[in-house]
Amino acid sequence: MEKMELKLRNFGLRNGINEIIGITFGKWTNTAPLGIIVEDEEGINAKVRLYSNHTRDNIKEKKELWVNVIHDPVIFAICSFDDLDESYFESLNPPIIRGSLSWCRMKAEIKGAYAEVELIDGGVLRKEAKAVNRGFNAIVEALVYGTRLMEYKNMALKEKVDYYLKLAEKCGGEREKRAVEIIKERISELVD
Ligand SMILES: Cc1cc2nc3c(=O)[nH]c(=O)nc-3n(C[C@H](O)[C@H](O)[C@H](O)COP(=O)(O)O)c2cc1C
Structure with missing residues (x-):
């Protein structure tokens, strides 16, 4: 796996709202689509607005969010309503869903309606040419x-x-x- 300089854009997180799969650990491994809000893609800080859900509960408890950048609509659909079991992962540590382009480990802290996140590690697995669909x-x-x-x-x-x-x-x-x-x-x- 290619190791990159630690900044958001190197892992595919660009200025604006980035739709990714957020993975958190609690009583079970929780997977949910989330919008990571980036204002400085050259930096390591971002935020995500969190409603009342398991992702929020787990972040509150563990102060950690894992991010997978992935372009698979089936994964987005399953994670919106359920959680992925282990068979969907190509690695469990770090947690990487099969087919992900990149992963990030984020330190995360709940501040009101948002979680403030800070990139602390990450990797790029695949770079694929892909037209907009x-x-x-x-x-x-x-x-x-x-x-x-x-x-x-x-x-x-x-x-x-x-x-x-x-x-x-x-x-x-x-x-x-x-x-x-x-x-x-x-x-x-x-x-x-
Ligand atoms: C593309 C997309 C982006 C989403 N972004 C967020 C978000 O930023 N914050 C949030 O709380 N929920 C967001 N949601 C909704 C959650 O993914 C959804 O409510 C999920 O069921 C929450 O799961 P959980 O209870 O397992 O954490 C988004 C859903 C989709 C499809």
């Missing part, structure tokens, strides 16, 4: 609204989810189509 982007959008729908039971959000799922079906490949199935299954539990 609207289907993948649509899966991310469907999941943002889908997780809010599950949390707040606001059925108006379902229209947004349906819109993005249609787009993902049109523009995505097999992994996006599998992600669509996972999301539809979860949403139908709520609607039925």
Whole structure:
């Protein structure tokens, strides 16, 4: 694994909001999509807004967040509703989900609505040429609204989810189509 100078952009975290899989340890290994907010990609500090969830609880307890940068829509879909078991990982220490491009270890501290995070270690596993796929982007959008729908039971959000799922079906490949199935299954539990 290539060792890089310790700064956020070397691990794929750029200025703006970076959608990644956050891994935390508690009673179990918790995996959830999170948006890491970066204001200085040349530095090591960032933050993430945390709602009331297991990620927040684990960070409060362990003061640590692991980040995986990954482009697999199925992983985003599963982690939005469940946690990945060990079979999804190519390494458990550091925790690396199969297919991840990079990983980071972050020191993390809850400060009000946010966790302030500081990069302390990381590695780059793969550098892949990859075009933008609207289907993948649509899966991310469907999941943002889908997780809010599950949390707040606001059925108006379902229209947004349906819109993005249609787009993902049109523009995505097999992994996006599998992600669509996972999301539809979860949403139908709520609607039925
Ligand atoms: C793309 C994406 C980004 C998300 N970003 C955040 C975030 O920054 N903070 C947060 O608390 N939840 C975020 N969520 C929602 C959580 O991933 C979701 O509520 C998850 O179920 C929380 O899991 P946990 O209870 O296992 O921590 C995001 C969801 C998606 C799909």
